[in-house]
Amino acid sequence: MGRHVSPQRMRSLRGVTVLALVGIVVLTGVLAFAGHSIWVRAREPAPPRRTTAAVPAATLALSVTGPRCRVFVGVPGGDILVNRTLVRGQTLWFADARLNVVLSDAGAVDVYVNGVRRPPGEQGRRVAFTAVRG
Incomplete structure (x- = not known):
């Protein structure tokens, strides 16, 4: 039972x-x-990387003024600091001896290298350059 x-x-x-x-x-x-x-x-987003190099750092400021822009910033032969799409109003700062920069829309970003504004790029055009301490 x-x-x-x-x-x-x-x-x-x-x-x-x-x-x-x-x-x-x-x-x-x-x-x-x-x-x-x-x-x-x-x-x-990851915070900007601080440099410990003895070489004076190039300072780079990117401020998106257009709707969006794919941004790549890296140290030559080294780290990729950012590789993503930014939207209007986002700003990034970097400091390193040399910085490789690629922007998918040069007219959508205000670029300052060592405190000096680069001439605005053509709307919709891809641009690549290296920021160095000047």
Whole structure:
């Protein structure tokens, strides 16, 4: 025949089950929060890299004035500092001995090298140049 479970044992089992379910819900919430935090941080732009080189650094400032522009900035033979699409109002600053720059729309970005504004490029034209300390 069937096995009898006392009412006290039944309450104890119910309590353990409820406690286990609460623990699972809390753990799921913590994991979801951590995953969301990591996802948000991964989408934030990296802060500009500081140079420790003994050579004076070229300073580069890019400010997007058009709707959008694909921007690539890298150190020759080294790190890629940025390679993404920027939208109107976004500004980036860099300082390194030499910086390779590629803009997908030269007319959509104000470019300053060592504090001097480069002549505006042609709207819709790709431009590539190297910023050096002048």
